[in-house]
Amino acid sequence: MQQLLEIKHLTVNYGKIVALENASMSIREHDFIGVIGPNGGGKTTLLKSILGLIEPTAGEIIFSKNLEEGQSQIGYLPQFNKFDNRFPISVSAVILSGIMGKNNRTRLNGTANREKVKQILEQLSISHLANKPIGELSGGQMQRVFLGRALVANPKLLILDEPDTYVDNQFEHELYKILQELNRNMAILLVSHDVGTISAHVKSIACINRHLHYHPSNIISPRQLAAYNCPIQIITHGDVPHTVLGTHDHEHPHEHQHQGK
Amino acid sequence: MIELFNYDFFRNALLAALLASIACGIIGTYIVSRRLVFIGGGITHASFGGIGIAYYLGLNPLLGAAVFAVLSAFGINYFSSSGKIRQDSSIAIWWSLGMALGIIFIALTPGYAPNLMSFLFGSILTVTRADLFYMALITLATIMLFTRYFRLILTISFDEEYAITRNLPVHFFNYLLMALSALVIVISIRISGVILVLSLLTLPQSTANLFSKNFKTIMWASIILGFIGMISGLYLSYYTNLPSGATIILVLTAFFGLGKVLSLFRQ
Numbered sequence A: 001m002q003q004l005l006e007i008k009h010l011t012v013n014y015g016k017i018v019a020l021e022n023a024s025m026s027i028r029e030h031d032f033i034g035v036i037g038p039n040g041g042g043k044t045t046l047l048k049s050i051l052g053l054i055e056p057t058a059g060e061i062i063f064s065k066n067l068e069e070g071q072s073q074i075g076y077l078p079q080f081n082k083f084d085n086r087f088p089i090s091v092s093a094v095i096l097s098g099i100m101g102k103n104n105r106t107r108l109n110g111t112a113n114r115e116k117v118k119q120i121l122e123q124l125s126i127s128h129l130a131n132k133p134i135g136e137l138s139g140g141q142m143q144r145v146f147l148g149r150a151l152v153a154n155p156k157l158l159i160l161d162e163p164d165t166y167v168d169n170q171f172e173h174e175l176y177k178i179l180q181e182l183n184r185n186m187a188i189l190l191v192s193h194d195v196g197t198i199s200a201h202v203k204s205i206a207c208i209n210r211h212l213h214y215h216p217s218n219i220i221s222p223r224q225l226a227a228y229n230c231p232i233q234i235i236t237h238g239d240v241p242h243t244v245l246g247t248h249d250h251e252h253p254h255e256h257q258h259q260g261k
Numbered sequence B: 001m002i003e004l005f006n007y008d009f010f011r012n013a014l015l016a017a018l019l020a021s022i023a024c025g026i027i028g029t030y031i032v033s034r035r036l037v038f039i040g041g042g043i044t045h046a047s048f049g050g051i052g053i054a055y056y057l058g059l060n061p062l063l064g065a066a067v068f069a070v071l072s073a074f075g076i077n078y079f080s081s082s083g084k085i086r087q088d089s090s091i092a093i094w095w096s097l098g099m100a101l102g103i104i105f106i107a108l109t110p111g112y113a114p115n116l117m118s119f120l121f122g123s124i125l126t127v128t129r130a131d132l133f134y135m136a137l138i139t140l141a142t143i144m145l146f147t148r149y150f151r152l153i154l155t156i157s158f159d160e161e162y163a164i165t166r167n168l169p170v171h172f173f174n175y176l177l178m179a180l181s182a183l184v185i186v187i188s189i190r191i192s193g194v195i196l197v198l199s200l201l202t203l204p205q206s207t208a209n210l211f212s213k214n215f216k217t218i219m220w221a222s223i224i225l226g227f228i229g230m231i232s233g234l235y236l237s238y239y240t241n242l243p244s245g246a247t248i249i250l251v252l253t254a255f256f257g258l259g260k261v262l263s264l265f266r267q
Helices: A043-050 A091-097 A111-123 A139-151 A169-182 A195-199 A222-227 B002-006 B008-033 B037-057 B061-081 B087-108 B116-121 B129-148 B150-158 B160-165 B170-209 B215-240 B244-266
Strands: A003-014 A017-028 A032-036 A058-063 A074-077 A157-161 A187-191 A204-209 A211-215
Touching: A003 A043, A017 A043, A017 A058, A017 A187, A017 A204, A032 A043, A032 A195, A043 A157, A043 A187, A043 A204, A074 A139, A074 B160, A091 A111, A091 A139, A091 B150, A111 A139, A139 A157, A139 A169, A157 A169, A169 A187, B002 B008, B008 B037, B008 B129, B008 B150, B008 B170, B008 B215, B037 B061, B037 B087, B037 B116, B037 B170, B061 B087, B061 B170, B116 B170, B129 B150, B129 B170, B150 B160, B150 B170, B160 B170, B170 B215, B170 B244, B215 B244
Parallel strands: A017 A211, A032 A187, A032 A204, A074 A157, A157 A187
Antiparallel strands: A003 A017, A003 A058, A204 A211
């Protein structure tokens, strides 16, 4: 599998607070990585560094030739409630805005682009909402629209920041079905607070609690989580062999570097 | 009614109303959608400082207003984005600083400042050919920018952070649109004055927003509503002998009230 990008010794500070320290990881084609960790542990910081929204304090992110256009080839679904839902814009205009990029700043009304938007609307079964104002949608519908915006430019890497908050169970179920399908054509980086739900779908897991521990499998035991110093509540799980894990700190978390690195 | 067209000042006023309604219709929709109305208030009042200084130095007051408006727009943007001062505080500082400077320099200017009231409350009937030239220039720039970069402006306005991830020139356009908004405010000061100008940029938009949640539709509707409001306000002020700027604002407010009632019936 071709490598898409490599994160090398990434450190991000906000003033005196260290949000992320010496994180290294690489993302390859067809990867499906679940990013887990406690709130404030640095998950969003990692995403924003990859997306170019945050300047790293130290270290670097190297985009390989496969992501040649840099960040324009990355699709991004931000956290819910990140936008003004009274903004006067329609569903299809939001999706169309996802086509905008470095090489496409003005003319977006071409037939090819409109066709592409139509296709995305169909794929996410929201064609009937095309002309609706964004503020009149339900949570699940809105997430679909933002997923559409992330997908419309055919990204090689899809980054999702907690896509399953504020949505109903039915959409959550459908979302993972859609993601499985998309994963055939693109790498996916998915942030979630709920390791139980995602571990049934992802291929590997990155635990972030200031430090990053990459775990090259979707099966992770409470002991391993503790070893990664990644205190996280497992809420639900399918056929993953582990039980409910409370939050507890390990005495020597850093002795347990994972051999898969 | 028609005989008014024989007067130069009236033809100028009509042209000024047309240009201002186009510029305010476009920029106002941008300002309202992005919730920048309070920043607009800061810019408007800060520009009064420029008017005062230009008076004192014997320069064109609109030029002084333009310089101060753009400077305060950038100032508000800069101080609040650097995180040192909260945005609303930053706006308040520029707002009152501009007014204070304006009052002091007008007081320092020898003799009586006859046009002071017209800058505070507007006087569309005293618009000059030179004013019209500047208005046309800025209106044209606004039309061109929004025609060529409509999608880009919409994308940035709706979700700035997302636009950055797409490598779009977000900061450049933020400043460009800030500067253009400041200039549109300045040319509109001729219509309704420093104190009332903000409503030219928000009333037609709020009325249009009652019926549409589409950026482009709101823009067009605001231009039309703004123009009708300014013309009927102008006529009304002529026949009632009331101040034109304030009459225009009252007409636009009446439109909003009417729209609100209509929209309630529609539901």
